[in-house]
Amino acid sequence: MREVEVKYQVQDPEALLVAFKARGIELSAPVHQDDQAYAPEGWRYGDNKLGVSFVRLRTVDGRYTFTLKRPAENALSCDEYETAVADREQMHRAILAMGYRATVRIAKVRRTATLPDLELCVDEVAGLGTFLELERMVSGDVPGEAVQAELAAFVASLEIEGTRTDETYDSLVRAASASA
Incomplete structure (x- = not known):
């Protein structure tokens, strides 16, 4: 399976919630996610991501998830493999032993809604702001690009102010910290 997504930085989070309410979309309770991103040794930000496997170790409420994403058509259209992990520290060491290096830590508060053909996430990303x-x-x-066009059309139908980005959160966090 491939995960295909679109991402927008939202200028007015309250307007987004109003647009959801008008559509009957209810978001879940907020959940804090602590993500450690990893890249292969030798890969550097600015290098091409297509076909390169990146991994993430996520902590939510004391539970750990390992995810591998490999961009197919672009950075937001990825082959994805994900599984629960019992021991975060052992998984971290295993990832390093497999030839990956830790890149950035991403802290966010996520609220979600599941619609018939998509999952919607509102993320408050530390140091970056609000994203849909x-x-x-x-x-x-x-x-994937056709799916991204459909998802973008849904966002446009919400009539909210948002700036689309083709970057992943790890790239955005790294760019923000580099310019600080």
Whole structure:
């Protein structure tokens, strides 16, 4: 399966919530996510991401999840593999032993809603602001860019102010910390 997403930085989070309410979209309770991102040794920010496997170790409420994402068509259309992990420290060491290096830590508070054909996430990302992310899981033969166009049309229909980004959170966090 591939995860295909679009991401927008939202200028007015309250207007976004009003748009959701008008559509009957209810968000979940906020959940704090602590993500450690990893990249292969030798890969550097600015290098091409296509076909490169990146991993993440996420902590939510004392539970750990390991995720591998490999960008297919672009950074937000990725083959994805994910599983629960019992021991965060051992998984961290295993990731390093597999030839990855820790890059950035991403702290965010996420609220979600599941609609019939997509998952919607509102993220308050530490140091970056509020983002709206729409995700859809598709089979490998479905063109990701076509799905991204559909997701972008849904966002446009909300009539909110948002700036679309093609960057992942780790790239955005790294860029923000580099310019600080």
